[in-house]
Amino acid sequence: MRHLAYLAMLAFCLVGTLPLEVWLGVRVYRQGRRLLLTLLSVVPVFVLWDLYAIAAGHWEFDPAQTSGVLLPGHLPAEELLFFVVIPTCALLSFEAVRRATGWPGGDE
Numbered sequence: 001m002r003h004l005a006y007l008a009m010l011a012f013c014l015v016g017t018l019p020l021e022v023w024l025g026v027r028v029y030r031q032g033r034r035l036l037l038t039l040l041s042v043v044p045v046f047v048l049w050d051l052y053a054i055a056a057g058h059w060e061f062d063p064a065q066t067s068g069v070l071l072p073g074h075l076p077a078e079e080l081l082f083f084v085v086i087p088t089c090a091l092l093s094f095e096a097v098r099r100a101t102g103w104p105g106g107d108e
Contacts, residue, residue: 005065006078026095
């Protein structure tokens with residue numbers, strides 16, 4: 001089961017922030033365009049960064065803790081998912097704080 005450690009961590013993050021969407025109604029998943037723009041500003045940059053670091057030998061992933069599914073450039077599939085899941089969770093958290101406090105988010 002150790003090979004699922006990275007996926008389990010990502011699932012834990014999603015499950016931990018899902019109540020923010022459901023109970024607080026932060027509407028992150030309902031604002032697809034905004035979520036997509038957020039992800040498009042993060043995912044390509046960090047995937048390229050990882051690919052460079054892997055190719056240069058500066059960065060590696062423990063095969064015992066990943067599923068073994070590798071994308072081009074020896075990037076584990078979990079790493080790509082990380083760059084989708086974590087910004088999504090951050091956006092959910094930001095919107096929850098914004099809703100709870102009444103603070104503007106700068107996109108009004």
